[in-house]
Amino acid sequence: MSQLLSIQDLGISFSTDNGLVPGVERVNLDVRRGEIVALVGESGSGKSITSLSILQLLPQPPTRYVSGSILFTGRDGRTIDLLKQTPRQLQDIRGTEIAMIFQEPMTSLNPVFTCGDQVAEAIRAHRRGGVVGEAVSAEEAKKEAIALFEKVQLPDPENIYNRWPHQLSGGQKQRVMIAMAMSSRPSLLICDEPTTALDVTVQKTILRLIRQLQETGRYGGDLYYA
Template identity: 50%
Template sequence: MLDQPIAQIRKLRVEFQTKDGPVVGVEDVSFEVNPGETVCIVGESGSGKSVSSLSLMRLVEFGGGEIAGGQLLFDRRDGEEMDLSKADQDLMKQIRGNEIGMIFQEPMTALNPVFTVGRQLTEGLRIHKNMSKSEAETRALELLRQVRIPEPERRLKQYPHELSGGMRQRVVIAMAMACEPRLLIADEPTTALDVTIQAEILALMDRLKRETGTA
């Protein structure tokens, strides 16, 4: 349904266990995201922006956090709405990267330095989309063209450290968009880049959103 939000966060509460007892990371956060919509979360450093977005991916648990209350309603590709806060990690593995993509703040932490760009782009496609090696490579080239990377055939054979910061972030966006997720979460995707490239990356994300309907 087009008028149905893709994601609804309702009264989210996240706690972190410390030696002095639980510390509240975010409390009573609610917002929704509709198809093809961009929602920006603004706040000072430490206000819980990343915690909120990592909760939707259920990645907050890997950093010692716990979803202590609220709902994370997600409208899945097959039309079934579910509360991600209650999903098990096996199901989350299928959803992560496939139905919800993520772009992190620092591209070098999102990319594996020991694998080529091509290997990293094709991995998700082979896992989530059951593509053959050659199908995944064709799609990887298409993605690099989509994010406006020059000489894409050459880039596939390169390693992350051989690319500039702006180009690495484009690869990260290509990886996040590879399986055509319904929802793309970007955690300060332009912080590590200079101003001209920031504008390009934001325009790129806006164009991909219009072309694919990703929220």
Template identity: 50%
Template sequence: MTDAPVLEIRDYRLNFNTFDGVYHALDGVNLAVGKGQSLGIVGETGCGKSVTVRNVLGLLPSPPAEVVSGEILYNGKDMLKVTPAEMQKIRGIEIAMIFQDPMTYLNPVFTIGTQMVDVILAHQKALDKSVRKNKKQARAHAIEMLRKVHLPNPESQIDRYPHELSGGMRQRVLIAMALSGSPKLLIADEPTTALDVTIQAQILDLIAELVEDMGLSVIIITHDLGVVAKVCDNVAVMYAGQVVEYGTIEEVFGKPKHPYTEGLLKSIPHPGKPPEELYGIPGFLPNLLTPPIGCRFQDRCPKAMEICGTPPKNRNNAAHDRTVLCHLYEEGFEDA
């Protein structure tokens, strides 16, 4: 990566203090996304995908969340150390986030236009500009954003309530709302999970179009490997709070290194493949109240060795900007 990353997460460790004890949610996460690049974060439910990026915008309450170590650098600024006033000028303006269930994040008692205008005016207030949009200008800007995300008839749709729109249309509204502050980084947390397959494809095409047209950097969090393959440049595979493999889509999906990545890819159903031949990774995620001392995947790994009882180190292939957290490899491992 020649240019400095727009967002870089370094050695990030995060715990949750619960009534049952300390839950070790993240352990040494390292990620980066460059300008105009798209990064996919994949893994099964509970692996720490969403938790990894929520503190980019300060969305994890503390307590119970506790940052143990690490940095979250946005254009060189540590987001874990910014003041509330600084965060107001970044959240939704420079970094925006969209979520998986639009009905949860759209207020059912207000029209989408009212909600979008409020967001746009709030952005203007946070920036403290001498020239601010009035409500009429903000409404015009909202209509333009709805048009940008290909919502049909935005001039009339803007006065509808969320329940009057389909799931795909509501997701487009959330994307338009996120883009209204002209962000440089867009974080999409399971943006297609609540949608049917046809609408999923449309939303993914829209995100890819926005990346190209607006030069956005995008992080997509999902458990769907097909979503990542369609939209992203790079992928990080997470397991039990750790990034176990990182690289380009072609490298990771074409030549997976970590046994967990191999298991995920083998688990994808294919047309014509009998159900009895479908592969499933045996076992369950470890209890992170008492995480394993060594490799967190060792109890489920078909290639487990005695050395797996000790913590693995990140192995790096610098030539390919690729890492694997596994005892099977040495530093500078071959990509073939």
């Protein structure tokens, strides 16, 4: 299997009134295509910090990357250091090449837009009809969003499309987030404790769903699970 992601000697610190405080030190991690990698550790050990650093989602300041590199090999076969990309370059990578499912779906979904509209907007923003520069119509995006809701096993997908986030259960909202992450068919899917806010039964269902999507190719990417 070819290399997809390689985190090498990553060091992250945070600026405070008392100087730099280490967040993570000398993190090394490799993910190959077709592979699921789990990052396990106690609360506060730096799992989320490491996950968020891949897409440069940590605010700068106070975040400072004091050492290391995060190497990612895209669909074009080029390997780049994500820590050296400009904001515009990172914008093209986020969602399109690398997607992320966050811990708390309620805070990740926008409460003033329906669930379907949010997924459709992600499709239009990142997919571009599968061809760079080619726009996706609103109707095409809606059809694909509903199809994604079916893939993540949401009941009555057309009805869910028109519902607001507060009208869904925790497990349903997390499925919407998975559908949104899948919408651009990313090469790498990062899951930052995606079951933390869910009850035990729903946790098992969501983890099984993510595994099934990865194994069957219905998602088509690789997983980095923190």
